[in-house]
Amino acid sequence: MNKKMKWTAVFFVMLLSFLMVTACGETNQESAGGGTEAEGEEAGDQAAAEGAQTNESTFPEKEVTIVVSNSAGGSNDLAARSIAGPLQEVLGVPVVVENVDGAGGNIARAQVFNAEPDGYTLLKTPIPSMSIGELVAEGDFQTMEFEPVFNMFGHSSNVVIVPADSEIESIEDLIAASESQKLRASGSGVATNTALGSIFLKEIGVDHQYIPYVGGSESAQQVAGGHVDFGIASEIAAKSLEEEGLVKVIATTATERLSIFPDAPTLIELGYPELGFEILYGIWAPPNTPPDVIEILADAFLEASEDPAFSEAAERVGFVEQILMPDEFRERRDIDYLLVEKLKDQFEVE
Known part of the structure; x- marks a missing residue:
């Protein structure tokens, strides 16, 4: 082999070595960077989902406050306190009942309406009085924007x-x-x-x-x-x-005969089909409370309602259990709201 051919061969060997080293470097860099762009996005989405799941699983991390729209000792207050103990056991955090009286319940309703929608501040107020408080007494809240959580008692009027x-x-x-x-x-x-x-x-x-x-x-x-x-x-x-x-x-004025007054007819029975309503005692969350938090709370209230202590407390006070989960509770709220809206001009307010 002459000298010219020898140097040509050496040049090709060096070029081949350079190309191989470059290719290996790119491969290692790709591996170190987590794969392709699409694979990176997929990994990011998975991390975000895992983060959201972690946030959901940590609720609740601190005490939950149930704001009652009446003074202590009334039927609405007793309804809240009947479930606070069992609920505390289920959630594993303190459950505090806070009475905020005034303006026929509207002060408490406005307070919770404007609270942080994180599930830690809840409202205990009956319907249809909440709709009346908004539409007749001009309360600073919107009944239809509250998030229904759980109804405990009903068959009352x-x-x-x-x-x-x-x-x-x-x-x-x-x-x-x-x-x-x-x-x-x-x-x-x-x-x-x-x-x-x-x-x-x-x-x-x-x-x-x-x-x-x-x-x-x-x-x-x-x-x-x-x-x-x-x-x-x-x-x-x-x-x-x-x-x-x-x-x-x-x-x-009930929609059906009341169990404690079985001989008393309803106005509906007497020929007035549109004149009947049922008082429901339930729990509400501020507007825009995340659905996953509502679900956790609703399930917790349901489990708490199965505690014998809850039923015993209800029986002592004279409440009749009527369990409604969020969707059913929302339907009843909407019906009552339309009834009050229709009759609001007939309320005698100064």
């Missing part, structure tokens, strides 16, 4: 009561009496469920003056003492007075 010695025995008697005299009726508040019951009675021809009192017990006592002709009261307020023989229950 208002009852129409008269003094035990009254000659009025039925709704027909009440209508007839109102045609010859101006009747006076007691109730609890002006933008409340009892005020809605008063509107129902006016719709069927019971002409009367509605007199609002501060609380349900005081209102019912006015009937027992004969200071008014009749009253619209909660079941709980009426039950003890009826057992003492101080009042008679002549009808209810």
Whole structure:
């Protein structure tokens, strides 16, 4: 081999070696960088999903507060406290009941409506009074934007009561009496469920003056003492007075007969199909609370409701369990809202 051919061969060997080293370097760099661009994006998506799953699994990490829209000792407060203990056991964090009274419940509703939507601040308020608070009392919140979490109690409504010695025995008697005299009726508040019951009675021809009192017990006592002709009261307020023989229950504003007053007909039964509502005692979360947090809370409330301590507490107070998960609870809320919206101009507010 001549000298020229020898150097040509050496040149090709060196070139081949260079190409092989370059190719190996690119391969190693690709491996170190995590693969192709598409593979990198896939890895990033997987990491994000794992991160979201971790965030979901850590809820709750601190105490949960249930804000009650009434003072301590009332039916709404007792409903919240009946489940707080069992719920605490299920969630594994403290569950605190906070009473925020005022403006017929609207202060508490506005407070939770504007709270951080993280699942740690919940609202305990009944419906349809929440819709009444917004549409009639102009509360600073939107009922339809609250996130339904869980309903505990239902099959409850208002009852129409008269003094035990009254000659009025039925709704027909009440209508007839109102045609010859101006009747006076007691109730609890002006933008409340009892005020809605008063509107129902006016719709069927019971002409009367509605007199609002501060609380349900005081209102019912006015009937027992004969200071008014009749009253619209909660079941709980009426039950003890009826057992003492101080009042008679002549009808209810419920959608079906109430178990504690099985002989009292509903207005619906009496021929007024649109005049009935049911008071539901449930839990709400602020607008835009993440769906996964709502699901965790709803499942936790459901499990807590299966604790015997919850049922025993409900029975002591006189509540009837009616378990509704978020979707069912939302449907009932929507129906009540439309009812109140239709009748809102008939509420007597100053």
